[in-house]
Amino acid sequence: MIIDDEKITIENSNLAHGMGALDLQKFEPFPKNPAISKVFREIGLSDELGSGMRNTYKYTQLYSGQNPVFEEGDVFRTIIPLKKIATQKVGSENVPHDVPHDRNELMEYIKAQVRLNNKITRQDMAEGAGVSVKTIQRALKEIDNLNYVGSGNNGHWELNEKK
Incomplete structure (x- = not known):
């Protein structure tokens, strides 16, 4: 095998x-x-x-x-x-190192993905993080400075990172 x-x-x-x-x-x-x-x-x-x-x-x-x-x-x-x-979810060697392990890491992971691609889908975030879309949706609600502008495929994510 x-x-x-x-x-x-x-x-x-x-x-x-x-x-x-x-x-x-x-x-x-x-x-x-x-x-x-x-x-x-x-x-x-x-x-x-x-x-x-x-x-x-x-x-x-x-x-x-x-x-x-x-x-x-x-x-x-x-x-x-x-x-x-x-194959990413099986075995310790195959698990991506950037997969979040707790809620705060998941929220930071989502922000990083949005910075890389503001048109990323919830499904792509979930697959990359190794979690369900529902988990991504719950985490998105907790990120106050992240909003989806527009609708459907025509929309995009906006991350407000005031310093």
């Missing part, structure tokens, strides 16, 4: 019944590794044959909005696309 910024790649030895990408609508399920399949079936931990591919499509669509890729050959390969924000 290899996890990078854009995808998860899983490779497994395989008794191939074909070559190339599998199509969810056309594939016929069979155990990719019969010895392992038999063990899990015997101990009652095996799901319905083929359900893994259906579930992977279903949950990858919900999670990343994209389809996984299943490639059959001597090595069975599954590629699950990821959104960048998903």
Whole structure:
């Protein structure tokens, strides 16, 4: 298993019944590794044959909005696309150092983002901070010197920083 910024790649030895990408609508399920399949079936931990591919499509669509890729050959390969924000939240080495950890840091983070781009969206702030849009909205209400001028995509943020 290899996890990078854009995808998860899983490779497994395989008794191939074909070559190339599998199509969810056309594939016929069979155990990719019969010895392992038999063990899990015997101990009652095996799901319905083929359900893994259906579930992977279903949950990858919900999670990343994209389809996984299943490639059959001597090595069975599954590629699950990821959104960048998903890999930023996993593991201490991958967490951005500028992600705020408390309310005051979040408010300072928002101000810094507005200074860089006064047309930044709440969604972009939330993704960059690793929090929900709702959390950003609550923090925005607490920043007295920050206002959104205009409406929708035509508006922009104004930060009043009197010294």
